[in-house]
Amino acid sequence: MHLAVRRPQSWTTSSLVLHGQLRRSREDADAAREAGRRAGRQPVRRLGVSGVAERVLGAPVPAGLRPLLTVTALSVAGQWMLTAYLPIYAVTQLPVTTGTAGALLAGAMATGLIVGPVGGRLADTVGRARVLVAGLVLQTAAAALLLVAPGRTTPAVLAATLLAIGFTLRTTGQNTLAADLSAIDDRDTVFALLRTAVNVAAAAGPALGAALLVFDWSLLWAGSLSVSLLALALVRRRPPQPSLPAREGPRCPRPDGETDARTDPASLSVPGEVPGDRRSALGPDNRRVAVALAASVLAWATYNAFEIVLPVATVDVYGLAPSTWGLLFLLNPIGVALLQVRLIAWTSWLTRAGRLLLATSLMGASFLLLVVTHRTIAIAAVVLAFTAGEILWGPASQALLVELAPPRRRGTVMGLLSSAATAGAVITSAGGLALLSRGGHVLTWCSVAGVAILSGLLFRLAARATTHPGATPQSSTCRN
CATH class of the missing domain: 1.20.1250.20 (MFS general substrate transporter like domains)
Structure with a gap:
């Protein structure tokens, strides 16, 4: 017997409801644009915070x-x-x-x-x-x-x-x-x-x-x-609601074209978990979780090279004024705000493993431009390339760890991810600036690029069996 997963309809609205809101919001927006085009006029623009946010972000924000x-x-x-x-x-x-x-x-x-x-x-x-x-x-x-x-x-x-x-x-x-x-x-x-x-x-x-x-x-x-x-x-x-999620079942089509997450009594337990046993580990994918967390530590070390090492190098090594660096840094939050959702959509054809490898390579390899030249325009190009990599890396790495973790152990894995972010910051704070002062900027940027590429390879190893990010996995257990 297959049952539709139901969760309390409050702040933690079920993932199916949120999925439906995202889908219906996109369909309604497309229908409005098409109707306006056929009528020979521009579609009516929505007013209010949600309408402005949708246009800035490039995607509707579900109410849930x-x-x-x-x-x-x-x-x-x-x-x-x-x-x-x-x-x-x-x-x-x-x-x-x-x-x-x-x-x-x-x-x-x-x-x-x-x-x-x-x-x-x-x-x-x-x-x-x-x-x-x-x-x-x-x-x-x-x-x-x-x-x-x-x-x-x-x-x-x-x-x-x-x-x-x-x-x-x-x-x-x-x-x-x-x-x-x-x-x-x-x-x-x-x-x-x-x-x-x-x-x-x-x-x-x-x-x-x-x-x-x-x-x-x-x-x-x-x-x-x-x-x-x-x-x-x-x-x-x-x-x-503080309730814990049940294990997510396969995505199954319904007669009305929507999808349900199905589950059965056996799926209410977490894979690799003995019911009632609090000592159970993360599950059968715990090795891949460990690999993904190790990749996250290296990726966060690369990210903090942008926030900690690059400002110091820009001012102390390349001789730019602190105010100039401040203006260059603004390219990062502006780029994230305008392109975060859009760039994810534009690269939806990539597998998650491919997206993570591309993202970390962009983040790390962007610094190599400073080995050749450190003019202001080159630093701006580094900021933009790094921002593109950061945009692709952040959501994909979090989604990967969510997929690898059993639903009832998501909090544990997200906590470990927070520790990984802190570890990356500590590594860069302790080693990045010391390497810059003792080894020079060329060795520093080459090291950052190497760490980033290693991170991407580890992400690829951890994500080798996950599905396409836009795919809808189904199962033979789906029945109408």
Whole structure:
């Protein structure tokens, strides 16, 4: 007997409902354009936030996903109001040396390596929404601590630690919720929309922080506290259901042309999991999960070469003004906001393995242009090429790990992915700048390119048996 999977219709709307919303939104938009063309007039443009967002992003935003995107954008903006300026605050406002400040902040950042797996396990047991809320609470506490204890080293280090732990918990919760919301053939699009919200907020947060910092550090911390409290109020007002997803069955056609995810009583258990056995591992694909996580560490190390090493090289090695680098960096968030969903759609013909190999190769090989020339136009070309690779890599790598993980262990895998991101940042912070200062920029960029290509090969190995990202896998168990 085959049953349609049903989940609570709230924030965590079932993946089938979200899939239907995406499909119907595209069909309605196409029908409106066709009707307008036949009538010899332009189609009526929708007004409002959703209409503007659709035109900017290049895809409709399903109603079931909007609350998660809103909370994510607010929480990321509040986080980056702290993250972008905390190192400057530590160096200029605390009674410590620059080296000591760097060591203290690196130690605080490293806590994410430990918290990631714990947060992922909690997402699988107590619920994704509660982990998301816990991360927001810690982020809010970090801003409050900086506000009430200005210029003191111990509270600042504690705030940095709370921020790192809160970031790991929040990203684990939001990524797992996005995975639960997405259908098999919509995951790349859903993660692309989520990543767009993150990147736009990560650019808006520091900009708002800069405006507040003109007046006082306390006003900056108060602004971050206010934005974080607003995000916390929204997620508490419309909390997601904490229920765990059942195992997804094959995508089966219905007589009306839609699709159902079918399951049977046997599929309610996770592959490789003994019912009732809490000690079960990730499942039969745990080796491929490990390979994908190793690839993610290397990919995040490459990503942080763009955020950490390239700015230093641009200013200290190539002699550009910091303001010039700031303008060049703006090409990245603008490109992500405008092209994230569109580029995913344009490359939908690629397999996920091919997309990941292309993405990481673009990210790493783009730096090799600086071996030949480091003129301003060349640095701009590096930023654009890297942005294209980043756009392809982010959603595809997250979707790959979701497909490899058993549904009831998604939180664990997303927690490990958060730890992988932290590990990549630590590796680049510790080794990238040291290599630049001791080995020179040529050796640095060649090393970054090598790490990126190795990451792509590992992704390809992990994704060798996954389906085409746009395919709809079916099974002989499908019956009308």
